[in-house]
Amino acid sequence: MSNLIRRDPRAxxxxxxxxxxxxxxxxxxxxxxxxxxxxxxRKNPHLVGFIGPNGLKRIDRANAxxxxxxxxxxxxxxxxxxxxxxxxxxxDGYIVVVPDMVxxxxxxxxxxxxxxxxxxxxxxxxxxxxxMAVVAVCFGESKExxxxxxxxxxxxxxxxxxxxxxxxxxxxxxxxxxxxxYQPEHWLFPDSVNGGTDLASRxxxxxxxxxxxxxxxxxxxxxxxxxxxxxTDITRETxxxxxxxxECGTAIDETRHEVLSLSVESYDQVxxxxxxxxxxxxxxxxxxLAEAEFILSAGNGIHNWDQFHECASVLGAxxxxxxxxxxxxFMPRTRQVGASGTWVxxxxxxxxxxxxxxxxxxxxxxxxxxVAINTDAGCDMVKRADLAVIADSEAVLAELTKLVQEHHASxxxxxxxxxx
Amino acid sequence: xxxxxxVVSLVSVGRHPQSDRSRRADQDARAVELGLKLAGKNxxxxxxxxxxxxxxxxxxxxxxxxxxxxxxxxxxxVLPIIGNFLTENNAHxxxxxxxxxxxxxxxxxxxxxxxxLGWPLLSRVADILHVENGKADVLxxxxxxxxxxxxxxxxxxxxxDNAAKDARQSAYGPGIRASITVxxxxxxxxxxxxxxxxxxxxxxxxxxxxxxxxxxxxxxKAATAKPVGGGGNVLKQGTPAEKxxxxxxxxxxxxxxx
Ligand SMILES: Cc1cc2nc3c(=O)[nH]c(=O)nc-3n(C[C@H](O)[C@H](O)[C@H](O)COP(=O)(O)OP(=O)(O)OC[C@H]3O[C@@H](n4cnc5c(N)ncnc54)[C@H](O)[C@@H]3O)c2cc1C
Numbered sequence: 227m228s229n230l231i232r233r234d235p236r237a238x239x240x241x242x243x244x245x246x247x248x249x250x251x252x253x254x255x256x257x258x259x260x261x262x263x264x265x266x267x268r269k270n271p272h273l274v275g276f277i278g279p280n281g282l283k284r285i286d287r288a289n290a291x292x293x294x295x296x297x298x299x300x301x302x303x304x305x306x307x308x309x310x311x312x313x314x315x316x317x318d319g320y321i322v323v324v325p326d327m328v329x330x331x332x333x334x335x336x337x338x339x340x341x342x343x344x345x346x347x348x349x350x351x352x353x354x355x356x357x358m359a360v361v362a363v364c365f366g367e368s369k370e371x372x373x374x375x376x377x378x379x380x381x382x383x384x385x386x387x388x389x390x391x392x393x394x395x396x397x398x399x400x401x402x403x404x405x406x407x408y409q410p411e412h413w414l415f416p417d418s419v420n421g422g423t424d425l426a427s428r429x430x431x432x433x434x435x436x437x438x439x440x441x442x443x444x445x446x447x448x449x450x451x452x453x454x455x456x457x458t459d460i461t462r463e464t465x466x467x468x469x470x471x472x473e474c475g476t477a478i479d480e481t482r483h484e485v486l487s488l489s490v491e492s493y494d495q496v497x498x499x500x501x502x503x504x505x506x507x508x509x510x511x512x513x514x515l516a517e518a519e520f521i522l523s524a525g526n527g528i529h530n531w532d533q534f535h536e537c538a539s540v541l542g543a544x545x546x547x548x549x550x551x552x553x554x555x556f557m558p559r560t561r562q563v564g565a566s567g568t569w570v571x572x573x574x575x576x577x578x579x580x581x582x583x584x585x586x587x588x589x590x591x592x593x594x595x596x597v598a599i600n601t602d603a604g605c606d607m608v609k610r611a612d613l614a615v616i617a618d619s620e621a622v623l624a625e626l627t628k629l630v631q632e633h634h635a636s637x638x639x640x641x642x643x644x645x646x
Numbered sequence: 647x648x649x650x651x652x653v654v655s656l657v658s659v660g661r662h663p664q665s666d667r668s669r670r671a672d673q674d675a676r677a678v679e680l681g682l683k684l685a686g687k688n689x690x691x692x693x694x695x696x697x698x699x700x701x702x703x704x705x706x707x708x709x710x711x712x713x714x715x716x717x718x719x720x721x722x723x724v725l726p727i728i729g730n731f732l733t734e735n736n737a738h739x740x741x742x743x744x745x746x747x748x749x750x751x752x753x754x755x756x757x758x759x760x761x762x763l764g765w766p767l768l769s770r771v772a773d774i775l776h777v778e779n780g781k782a783d784v785l786x787x788x789x790x791x792x793x794x795x796x797x798x799x800x801x802x803x804x805x806x807d808n809a810a811k812d813a814r815q816s817a818y819g820p821g822i823r824a825s826i827t828v829x830x831x832x833x834x835x836x837x838x839x840x841x842x843x844x845x846x847x848x849x850x851x852x853x854x855x856x857x858x859x860x861x862x863x864x865x866x867k868a869a870t871a872k873p874v875g876g877g878g879n880v881l882k883q884g885t886p887a888e889k890x891x892x893x894x895x896x897x898x899x900x901x902x903x904x
Contacts, residue, residue, distance in 0.1 A: 625890030
């Protein structure tokens with residue numbers, strides 16, 4: 227339905243004419259509320275009352291004649307905007323971005339770098355040299371659904387399982403193949419602990435290029451990098467390989483991009499000299515709360531604390547708590563999440579029996595997925611959550627613990643089976 | 647540890663973040679600590695630069711009687727001489743910091759060394775568990791406090807993360823008494839760096855939240871409305887088991903339970 231307000235001249239005429247036979251019935255039928263563009267209820271002071279026979283305005287407190295002229299309620303649905311499509315046909319050059327893709331999704335740093343790549347192309351002006359495409363190279367499984375909005379013109383998705391886990395050598399050989407095939411104008415990497423720096427340094431060493439590290443201000447000609455543990459700025463010519471700090475550019479937000487896939491011919495399968503033995507299990511509660519990846523957080527809605535601690539250890543989650551749980555003495559102060567506690571950055575935040583007071587919500591502003599278990603469907607935490615479950619916490623936690631235990635048991639079975 | 651394993655720690659001169667004075671660099675000191683764990687007194691401590699620098703004594707004061715300095719002028723390229731030194735001395739495990747605390751601090755030296763020597767490289771090592779039969783079991787430090795176990799064959803280069811064990815305190819007297827072997831080496835000037843302009847770091851502006859709204863109502867809404875998640879999924883019906891299953895599926899999909 228369109229959001230346009232349509233006038234109905236006939237209804238307006240009848241509304242003006244008190245002597246019209248339909249006047250009374252029509253006015254009675256239209257006592258609906260009117261909402262403004264922001265969704266607030268609006269009172270139209272001009273519609274209050276009517277002009278009496280002597281020409282004076284009368285207000286009918288009995289509300290018999292009140293009504294509105296605008297028949298249709300304005301429904302404020304957030305309209306889906308379709309951004310204009312940015313197309314690059316037969317690009318003459320490429321800028322390759324290798325995003326970190328933590329958890330299979332673009333990080334905000336990745337998006338900034340994609341935006342920077344586009345601004346580098348824009349600085350070249352229009353002309354033949356400026357017909358360039360931004361290529362994203364991503365390894366392994368990808369859960370990202372918004373490559374188009376992040377500014378990816380071309381995508382090289384290397385999903386083969388040789389890139390799973392810790393495989394810098396295989397990734398490097400794939401990047402070397404990309405280099406040979408597409409000769410990108412620039413290689414952009416996030417300068418991050420998530421592997422971006424490592425891969426970029428390996429590529430730079432292999433290609434014999436001198437990269438710019440910790441770069442934060444980049445134009446086509448000049449780059450400013452941090453040096454000497456971020457105490458100096460080094461201004462230099464922009465090299466081919468750049469490792470970029472956070473907020474080095476602004477993410478794309480006004481265009482859509484094509485995300486056409488590019489292929490990479492077979493790359494060398496290098497014999498791995500680094501043998502990945504997998505992730506070690508670390509004690510989740512030894513990980514600082516601010517850094518923890520997965521937090522199980524308890525609020526006033528937890529009544530069985532032994533069960534909560536058991537569930538956290540089975541899930542392998544770091545424990546967090548709301549202020550009430552801490553004030554009541556069930557959890558230590560160091561576990562408090564929120565404005566007066568710790569600001570957490572978990573990828574998954576599981577809030578059990580937490581109402582979502584603003585002081586708590588501030589603390590979880592940077593979390594990825596939020597899951598809520600609560601008995602109150604109307605509370606703020608449920609509104610914020612990506613998945614909310616309306617149920618008693620004790621019952622759900624019991625079932626969840628059972629499910630995860632079964633999952634672990636079947637895993638162990640499988641491993642035994644494989645070993646045999 | 648077996649004496650046959652030759653462990654080398656490369657150290658540089660650090661810089662105190664507040665006072666700007668030279669000090670032993672934090673990550674390098676951790677590299678020495680890890681080296682001491684692996685090789686004890688047999689650790690080879692190497693610095694390329696000025697042998698007179700008193701900071702080097704602080705590394706020696708961690709429990710070493712001797713160390714080696716490859717004499718270099720500042721701003722020259724240390725890659726060739728360190729590479730030669732490592733091959734000549736038959737090093738098996740080379741430990742160093744991730745980034746120097748002075749100079750360009752690009753963190754490229756370990757990578758260039760590994761490329762030049764053709765050795766495997768591990769960055770951000772938290773611990774080396776043991777070295778035996780020509781292989782080493784290494785723990786890498788990942789973000790968010792996670793650890794990854796990796797096996798690598800000798801010889802290899804490792805950079806040491808801040809998650810590695812803290813460096814022990816340095817004893818002044820033994821450091822002063824430690825003997826230095828100075829090796830003279832040819833100088834390779836770093837021509838590219840000479841053209842760079844270096845200035846004190848400018849503070850970076852914090853990014854502001856800019857609302858791109860066409861009309862006042864939208865701007866008002868953006869300034870006042872509570873942020874709401876993109877319309878999450880709310881499960882009201884069903885048994886607790888079904889609801890738990892929904893949560894479990896999400897956790898599995900996000901790979902937080904393995
Ligand atoms: C200056 C100041 C600073 C503050 N700082 C913080 C802070 O840093 N961190 C913080 O967390 N708070 C902070 N607060 C407190 C904050 O305002 C709230 O009081 C607090 O967060 C509420 O905690 P809660 O959600 O656990 O409890 P409640 O608001 O009581 O919510 C309990 C929730 O559990 C649900 N529930 C009840 N029983 C069950 C059940 N059996 N199963 C499932 N769900 C159930 C209820 O529906 C309710 O939604 C601060 C307050 C002030 C004034």
